[in-house]
Amino acid sequence: MSDNQQRESFGSKLGLIAAAAGSAVGLGNIWRFPYELGSYGGAAFLIVYLAFIFVLGIPVMVTEFSIGRHGQANASGSFIKIAPKSPQWSVVGFMGILSSFMIMTFYSTIAGWTLEYMFNSHGLVAGIMSGEVNSGDYFTNFVAHPWHPVAWQLAFMAITAFVILNGVSKGIEASSKILMPLLFVLIIVICVRSLMLDGASAGLEFLFKPDFSKIDASVGLAALGQAFFSLSLGMGALITYGSYINKQENLVNTAFQVSVADTVVAVLAGVMIFPAVFAFGVEPGSGPSLVYITLPNIFAEMALGWLWCLVFFLLLTVAALTSMISLLEANVVYIAEKFKMNRTVATIVGSLAVLVIGVPVTLSQGSGAWAEFQIFGLGLFDLMDFLSAKILMPLGGLLAVVFVGWGPGKNAFELEISNEGTLKSSAIQFVRAMVKYVAPALIAVIFVAGLM
Numbered sequence: 001m002s003d004n005q006q007r008e009s010f011g012s013k014l015g016l017i018a019a020a021a022g023s024a025v026g027l028g029n030i031w032r033f034p035y036e037l038g039s040y041g042g043a044a045f046l047i048v049y050l051a052f053i054f055v056l057g058i059p060v061m062v063t064e065f066s067i068g069r070h071g072q073a074n075a076s077g078s079f080i081k082i083a084p085k086s087p088q089w090s091v092v093g094f095m096g097i098l099s100s101f102m103i104m105t106f107y108s109t110i111a112g113w114t115l116e117y118m119f120n121s122h123g124l125v126a127g128i129m130s131g132e133v134n135s136g137d138y139f140t141n142f143v144a145h146p147w148h149p150v151a152w153q154l155a156f157m158a159i160t161a162f163v164i165l166n167g168v169s170k171g172i173e174a175s176s177k178i179l180m181p182l183l184f185v186l187i188i189v190i191c192v193r194s195l196m197l198d199g200a201s202a203g204l205e206f207l208f209k210p211d212f213s214k215i216d217a218s219v220g221l222a223a224l225g226q227a228f229f230s231l232s233l234g235m236g237a238l239i240t241y242g243s244y245i246n247k248q249e250n251l252v253n254t255a256f257q258v259s260v261a262d263t264v265v266a267v268l269a270g271v272m273i274f275p276a277v278f279a280f281g282v283e284p285g286s287g288p289s290l291v292y293i294t295l296p297n298i299f300a301e302m303a304l305g306w307l308w309c310l311v312f313f314l315l316l317t318v319a320a321l322t323s324m325i326s327l328l329e330a331n332v333v334y335i336a337e338k339f340k341m342n343r344t345v346a347t348i349v350g351s352l353a354v355l356v357i358g359v360p361v362t363l364s365q366g367s368g369a370w371a372e373f374q375i376f377g378l379g380l381f382d383l384m385d386f387l388s389a390k391i392l393m394p395l396g397g398l399l400a401v402v403f404v405g406w407g408p409g410k411n412a413f414e415l416e417i418s419n420e421g422t423l424k425s426s427a428i429q430f431v432r433a434m435v436k437y438v439a440p441a442l443i444a445v446i447f448v449a450g451l452m
Contacts, residue, residue, distance in 0.1 A: 007072055008168035009244045015173035016254060018180040020241055021261040022322025023232040025183065027110060029262065030319060031291050033230065034270030036222055038206040038284060041214035046267070048220060052227035053259050056442045059434035060233045060397055061255040063404050066416035067093075068242025069251070070409075074334040075236030078243060083408035092399040096236025097334050099392035100327040102384045103235065105358040107327070108160075109381070111320040112152035112362065113292065116142065118313035121299075125309050128300035139292045144366040153362050154355070160324045161351045164332055165344060168244050172325055179318050180261075186315040187268045193308060194275040203275030206284060225446055230262055234393030234400070237326035240333050251417055252427050265319075276302075291316065328354070357384070390450035398443040405436040 010016040037045055071078020076093035083089050117124065127133025143149055163171045194200060232238055245254070273295070277284050280298050295312065299305040328350060336346035357380075363370040364380040375383050404413035413435070415421075417428050 007243065009246050010173050010241075011169050012173075013249070015169075015177055016241075016245060016249065017257050017261065018176035019172050019322075019326070020238065020254070020258045022176045022180050023237050023241065023326035024230060024258055024262040024323075025180075025265045025319055026232075026323035027107075027114075027316065027320055028230060029266040030269040030273075030316060031287055033226060033266040034207065034273055035284060035290070036226060037267070037270055038274060040219045040222060041211040042206070042208045043210035044212045044215050045219060045223060046208075047210075048215060049223040049227055050263070052224050052442070053231075053263065055434050055438050056224070057227045057231045057233070058252070058255045058259050059431045059439050060228070060401060060443070061231055061238060061258065062251050062417060062431050063401050063413065063435055063439075064233065064238040065242035065245060065251045065255065066404065066413050067400065067409065068239040069245050069247070070412040070416050071239075072243050074243070074337045075239040075330055076334060077337055078239055079403070079409070082412045083403075086408045089399075089403055089408065092396055092403060093236060093239060094334075095392045095396035095399075096234055096239060097330055099388045099396060100235040100237055100330045101354065102357075102388040102392070104324065104327050104331075104354045105361045106381050106384050107320065107324060108153050108157055108354060108358045109149065109362040109365070110288070111156040111317070111324060112149055112154075113143065113288075114313055114316045114320055115156050116148070116152045117292065117296075118310060118317050121310035121313060122306040124296055125300050125306040128296060129305070135293045135296045138296075139288075146363075146366065146368065149362050149365070150359055153358060156320070156324070157351055157355060157358075160321065160328050161347050163321075163325050164328050164347045164350075167343060172329060175325065176322060179322050183265070183315060183318045183322070186311055186318070187265065187272055190272045190308065190312060190315065191268055193302075194272055194279075197276055197279035197302075199279040199281075200275030202278035203273075204271070206274055206278060207270045221445070221449055224442060225449070228397065228443065228446055229389065229393070230266065231259060232323070232326060234395075234397035235327060236330040236334075236396075240330040241326065243333075247419065250419065250423060252425075252431055256427075391447075394443050394447040394450060398440060398447060401435050401439045401443065405440065 010019065067078050067082065071081040073081050074093070075096045076090045079089040079093045080087050124133065124138065128135055163175045165171065274284060276298050277294070280301055282294055282298060285294060296309060299309040302308055331350045332343065332346045335341060335350050336343055341349070360370045361380045361384060364373060370380065373380060378386060403409040417431060418424065
């Protein structure tokens with residue numbers, strides 16, 4: 001992919017929003033945010049979270065879109081294009097690419113688990129109903145198996161690579177325009193079923209009843225972190241997608257629409273899960289234990305439980321896939337442009353590189369040699385998570401806003417958010433102020449808190 005080749009772009013506003021929202025919407029929206037919402041004060045937490053979306057999430061997203069659109073290159077190369085006299089800034093983009101690479105090594109593991117549960121929904125629920133299967137033992141035995149989880153991980157990577165092989169328009173945009181509407185349909189269908197259960201109102205009360213007494217510094221920090229990490233910031237993905245946005249698009253409006261879609265999915269996920277959790281008298285929880293152990297037991301109590309289990313894990317697979325597509329694309333475009341490869345070769349190289357680390361990450365969840373392997377007291381899974389979420393993403397996000405707010409990217413940012421001076425609005429002025437004065441301080445708080 002040489003510089004003089006015509007760069008692909010998103011062919012429609014719908015395709016852009018679907019792809020960017022697909023990048024933002026992931027497993028965390030479904031298994032982490034709803035529990036935080038209910039545990040940290042319901043509607044009170046939501047208000048704090050939305051405030052941080054406006055003062056941090058949207059401005060940083062606009063920052064990343066603007067760097068990509070002006071640079072017209074991969075996440076690292078765009079910094080060089082914008083500031084050729086200060087090539088050291090390209091390290092900021094590379095940090096995002098490295099972060100997305102590390103995330104894929106364990107995200108593909110979890111996505112593989114999800115794929116297996118989707119295909120085995122009938123057998124799993126039937127086994128739980130008959131008493132032959134314990135959901136906790138099933139999950140433990142599956143992730144510890146010497147090759148089953150790896151096989152599903154490979155299958156998921158192959159699906160992701162297939163989308164990337166087809167390019168921006170025929171691959172990413174086309175798939176996103178199918179997958180994101182499908183995700184909304186699935187989540188709404190499960191929400192309706194969950195709300196029909198006796199006792200569902202207790203779940204809604206858990207989610208939305210405002211309790212301002214719970215709002216303290218730790219809850220504020222949780223809302224701040226969620227607002228940053230929920231939108232795929234600091235991963236190089238949105239800079240890469242920004243390079244595919246045409247010059248007529250209003251970046252501030254686009255970032256707002258993506259943020260709304262991401263938040264709606266997260267809130268609907270709570271409506272989908274917790275009325276059912278409370279209806280069956282289960283203790284609310286989050287993370288893998290909620291998804292792979294608690295919910296299969298709940299499905300087993302429902303009429304046509306295997307079908308609802310299938311629909312739920314299809315939903316989870318779609319959410320994982322749309323995120324993985326953006327992460328792999330960031331790496332593939334970097335490889336293609338840095339090493340002058342075509343998309344096919346770069347996709348193969350990028351996918352294999354992920355698996356070189358990703359397969360040991362998957363095996364580390366079992367009981368073999370990789371399970372004992374540790375660096376700084378962390379297993380491979382936790383190490384990849386720590387390096388990406390605690391260091392690379394917040395540090396990269398911080399340096400990106402400094403680059404456009406105070407550094408050599410200032411003029412490029414101004415041109416992009418105003419569409420070369422043709423757009424003037426209070427929203428643009430607000431974003432400009434947040435990027436310069438507020439976002440750097442808030443990301444610094446996230447970074448320091450993550451290391452404490």
